């Protein structure tokens with residue numbers, strides 16, 4: 001790297017960085033919320049989990065609302081800096097002004113034709129420019145322009161991946177905001193969490209930030225193809241000429257195995273301690289559950 005200042009003053013950093021950090025806070029909030037609901041549904045240590053449910057609902061809801069607010073700014077930035085990514089994420093073949101938002105589109109990337117499409121007029125312009133007009137460029141226009149500027153090639157990323165990852169991220173965000181708002185409503189009404197109608201389903205919410213974060217990452221990386229750096233460096237040119245396919249495959253298998261093992265260990269520990277609850281903190285679980293109280297402890301009891 002020759003200029004660290006240029007990295008910090010890159011406008012993309014100031015939308016991507018907060019979005020990703022807030023995505024992490026959202027994961028923390030809704031993970032704790034899910035575990036708290038799990039224990040409240042089983043009536044284990046209600047006093048403790050009532051407090052953790054309250055705290056995580058406040059923290060998680062604030063984080064998810066902020067991540068969506070920053071995400072909106074990021075999408076507006078994307079329309080200007082990576083218009084092809086937005087066009088693919090919206091399955092938008094032709095440039096439109098005002099531009100419509102896709103509610104559900106099934107398109108055939110090979111023929112360039114939609115098999116099914118329901119679109120909401122004006123909404124994409126509103127999201128892109130905060131007003132009901134403004135051009136959002138389509139994939140056909142951009143493909144023609146890029147061929148002229150960068151030479152022959154296919155500049156359209158996988159539409160299915162871009163389109164669905166965008167929707168999974170936004171959909172998971174909206175669902176978390178809804179669940180967070182519901183828990184806050186119960187709190188403000190001073191009702192018991194145990195009386196909540198959907199309490200036994202709320203633990204499922206802890207999966208949503210994982211879906212949203214993974215989908216966001218897929219949109220960022222795969223929606224940018226065929227580029228590593230848009231307009232400057234293609235993925236095909238970024239591969240080191242000294243590498244052989246066998247070497248890439250071996251390191252890929254190695255990384256997959258290593259991260260797979262780490263993921264399994266992480267999942268095992270998370271499930272173990274989340275199920276055990278606060279009593280498990282500090283000393284080994286089995287020891288605490290099976291050992292008899294010492295004389296001092298028995299005296300204190």
Ligand code: HEM
Pocket residue numbers: 016019020022023024026027064067068069071072074075078082085169170172173174209212213214215216217218219220221
């Ligand atoms: C209204 C909701 C949301 C909008 C409009 C939005 C918008 C975006 C956009 C446009 C990108 C791609 C940026 C780019 O490639 O330049 C992105 C990436 C991402 N989003 Fe979202 N997002 C939303 C909700 C969420 C939620 C709820 C989470 C997680 C809890 C999340 C986590 C991420 C992550 C981790 C990335 C990848 C960032 C990176 O690799 O730089 N997003 N988001």
